[in-house]
């Protein structure tokens with residue numbers, strides 16, 4: 530007599546990238562509590578991988594996480610991936626039941642949008658698993674309800690973001706840029722960094738309408754890493770440095786090591802350095818480690834693709 534094993538439950542695996550902001554220009558806080566932004570996002574080849582597995586109807590959502598600093602990721606409805614399941618289930622009128630597993634490759638709470646990548650990957654994974662085949666614009670609309678950085682994690686590559694950062698226009702780039710990142714175990718809270726930005730700039734923060742990113746866009750189109758390094762700009766950097774003064778030394782070490790440009794990534798505390806080559810990125814990272822100026826170091830390239838089914 531043959532012995533038939535039960536077929537494994539269907540599952541879908543999706544990969545989504547972390548990001549950096551090549552420029553991040555922040556205007557004065559608006560009435561809704563958000564700051565108008567003009568930013569240039571670049572997706573980098575550090576990825577989150579989300580596996581969504583079918584479970585019986587009514588079973589609800591379950592969540593497991595593996596990877597660096599996985600113990601710092603919440604496993605309940607405060608996790609953006611959990612909220613992504615609820616949002617897409619509501620949108621398509623299906624039962625929000627699925628088992629999610631997240632393999633982390635983006636630093637946790639580092640200003641690199643790892644949680645946003647999880648949410649973007651989860652939207653695409655559920656859409657694929659449930660066969661709902663939503664158009665990308667509809668997924669992007671759902672993504673924007675989850676967080677300002679979630680639509681970019683779907684889109685990937687390089688894009689200009691306006692509004693809260695969620696209105697995206699793809700940007701032309703050539704070639705590959707090499708990045709080194711210094712991360713800290715203790716994260717920074719994004720709302721807290723924005724609050725400090727408000728305190729430091731007062732009511733007179735210049736309007737973002739005046740932002741000029743022509744030099745940066747030209748550097749991207751030409752694949753000119755040196756010009757890109759000179760054009761990096763983050764209006765939240767002063768606030769992040771005020772909250773975490775030790776980041777100044779991390780920036781300085783990379784500058785002394787010949788980085789083409791340095792900045793705090795997004796709302797921090799991750800520090801990003803643009804390198805001349807992969808070897809140079811590895812050397813910068815090694816110096817941070819030797820000087821004890823980071824809890825962990827990462828080397829990668831950008832741009833990288835947006836969320837896609839594996």
Ligand code: C5P
Nearest residue numbers: 562563564566676677678693719720723
């Ligand atoms: O949109 P998201 O949930 O990622 O934003 C987290 C917090 O960051 C917001 O609650 C707000 O305090 C701050 N934020 C902001 N302006 C933006 C984006 C985020 O003030 N454009």
